[in-house]
Amino acid sequence: MKKILITLFVLSVLTSGIFASGQGDEDTQKTYNITAGIGLNDKSAQYESMQYFKELVEKNSEGRITVDLYHSSQLGDDREMMEALQRGEQEMTCPSTAPIVPFIPYYGVFDLPFLFPSNEAADKVLDGKIGQDLLDKLSTIGIKGLVYWENGYRNLTNSVRAVRSPEDVKGMKVRTMENPMHLDAWRAMGANPTPMAFGELFSAMQQGVVDGQENPWGTIYLQNFPEVQGFATDTGHVYSPFVLMMGQKFFDDLPADLQDVVMEAAKASRDKNRTLNRKYNKEYLEKLKDVMTVVELTPEERAAFQNTVRPVYDKYSEVIGQELIESVLSEINNN
Ligand code: TK8
Numbered sequence: 001m002k003k004i005l006i007t008l009f010v011l012s013v014l015t016s017g018i019f020a021s022g023q024g025d026e027d028t029q030k031t032y033n034i035t036a037g038i039g040l041n042d043k044s045a046q047y048e049s050m051q052y053f054k055e056l057v058e059k060n061s062e063g064r065i066t067v068d069l070y071h072s073s074q075l076g077d078d079r080e081m082m083e084a085l086q087r088g089e090q091e092m093t094c095p096s097t098a099p100i101v102p103f104i105p106y107y108g109v110f111d112l113p114f115l116f117p118s119n120e121a122a123d124k125v126l127d128g129k130i131g132q133d134l135l136d137k138l139s140t141i142g143i144k145g146l147v148y149w150e151n152g153y154r155n156l157t158n159s160v161r162a163v164r165s166p167e168d169v170k171g172m173k174v175r176t177m178e179n180p181m182h183l184d185a186w187r188a189m190g191a192n193p194t195p196m197a198f199g200e201l202f203s204a205m206q207q208g209v210v211d212g213q214e215n216p217w218g219t220i221y222l223q224n225f226p227e228v229q230g231f232a233t234d235t236g237h238v239y240s241p242f243v244l245m246m247g248q249k250f251f252d253d254l255p256a257d258l259q260d261v262v263m264e265a266a267k268a269s270r271d272k273n274r275t276l277n278r279k280y281n282k283e284y285l286e287k288l289k290d291v292m293t294v295v296e297l298t299p300e301e302r303a304a305f306q307n308t309v310r311p312v313y314d315k316y317s318e319v320i321g322q323e324l325i326e327s328v329l330s331e332i333n334n335n
Contacts, residue, residue, distance in 0.1 A: 032254060034067045034246075036092035037075030037084075039198045043222045045280050046094060046242065047071045049149060049273035053244075056265035061258055067092075073199030079178065080197075085247040086142045092247075096151050096240045098177035103141050106134055108320045109328055111181040113309040116239040119150075119278060121332045126241055130327055135243070144251040146266035149273040151240035152281050157220055157229040158212030159205065162295050164233070166190060166308040175201055175213040181316050185237070185309045205229060216240070218277060221284035226291040233295040234285075235305055244270070 034057070040046045047069070054067035075081055078095030082103070085093060100107040109115070116122040125131055126148040135145030156163055156174070163169055170190035176182035178195040186193035194210055204210045205228040212229065219225075220232065244266055251259060288294055297305075317325055 028064075028255075030064070030255075032061075032065045032250075032258065034065060034091040034250075035070070035075070036067055036094075037070040037073075037081050037090060038094050039071075039073045039078055039081075040219060041072045041223060044071070045218060045273060045277040046149065046151075048276060049269050050094070052272050053265050053269040056268055057261055060261045060265065065254075065258060065261065073197070077197035077199050082143065082245070085245065088247055088249060090247070091250045092245065094149060094242045094244045096177060096242055098179040098182060098240065100138075100243065101179045101181070104134075104137050105319050106137060106321060106324055108179070108181055108316055109324050110241055111179055111238060112313055112316070112320075112325070113185050113237050114306050115328070115332075117332065119239075119274070122150075122239050122241065123274070125328055125331050128331065130324070130331060138243075138245060139248055142248045144246045144248045146244045146246060146263065147270040149242040149244055149270055150277045151242050152216035152218065152277055153236040154214045154216060154238045154240055155220070155232060156212060156214045156235045156237075157225055157232045157292070159208075159229050160211045160231070162231050162233075162293050164295050164297065164301055165304055173209070173211045175204060175210040181312055182238075184315060185312045188309050188311055189305070202228065214238075216277075216281050217285040217288060218280035221288055222280075226288065229292065231293045231295070232288060234297060235302070237305060237309070242273075 036050060036054075038046050038050060050069050054069060057065050057067055075090060076084065078093070078099040079102075081090060081093035082095060082099070084090035097107045097110040101111065116125070131148060135147075138145040156169075158172055158174070160172060161168060166189040169186070172191045174186050174191045174193045175196045176186060176193045178197065183193045183195060196204060196210070201210075201213055202223065202225070205213065205225070213225070214235070214237070215225075220229075246262070251262065254262065285294070313325075
């Protein structure tokens with residue numbers, strides 16, 4: 001009997017050792033594939049930044065993670081790709097914050113017109129505690145918010161007339177992102193706004209379904225909007241962040257060392273993205289001046305837009321949370 005017990009004990013030690021080493025080996029050999037989709041095309045700073053993220057993750061995981069990239073809304077629009085992350089059918093995407101608002105209303109703080117006075121003020125809020133708390137809130141809807149990238153300051157374009165004041169916008173059919181604050185801001189100016197997914201925008205402008213839209217200069221140029229829009233105005237009415245995000249379950253199932261690889265690549269690609277995006281927005285504004293009528297507002301003219309959309313702050317402060325708005329404003333003013 002004693003011999004049998006000793007034999008069983010020795011066997012249990014050997015097999016657990018084999019399984020244990022086997023499991024360890026299995027973890028280090030297991031590979032993970034990320035399907036990542038974005039809305040902008042393959043000339044955008046956003047796509048170049050995704051390529052950089054891909055290079056870093058594939059190199060630093062020694063090939064244990066591979067990334068397949070899709071651009072130009074091939075996998076769907078911002079909302080659809082977020083829902084695909086929730087269902088585990090896609091691993092990454094990078095929407096503007098505006099389409100996140102129907103999921104998590106707090107994100108509406110970034111849609112407050114004329115909120116951020118500069119890129120630096122935006123970086124400080126987004127990369128600080130306020131921004132991180134909002135990223136963490138994404139876990140309540142099955143998404144891991146990694147970091148913020150930059151879409152940038154949004155400017156109006158249209159096919160009807162040069163716009164220099166809110167009066168010039170009256171009756172204009174302006175496409176907005178799918179978010180009630182954007183609709184209300186353009187209604188306050190007397191426009192006739194239409195919410196629409198980004199992937200449908202070019203053909204809607206081409207067919208005259210909408211007269212205008214608003215986006216950063218790089219997007220306006222690189223998505224060929226001048227082909228269907230003759231006028232632009234540097235309203236700069238909203239600073240749009242992007243959120244680089246991953247399916248929460250996919251992230252949680254990664255071994256700890258690969259989670260670190262993903263986070264480090266996200267942070268490195270954030271810094272590269274901002275530098276590239278700011279370069280492109282500056283460069284492409286100059287190119288747009290050659291192909292569009294670009295109105296550059298005086299401080300007084302810009303103030304007229306700011307005063308017109310002011311009621312949006314009051315209407316949405318309760319939905320977003322007065323405390324959050326005040327903490328963002330005090331963070332900005334402590335710059
Ligand atoms: C791209 C969108 C776009 C945004 C918009 O996925 O919808 O106008 O500015 O860049 O997020």
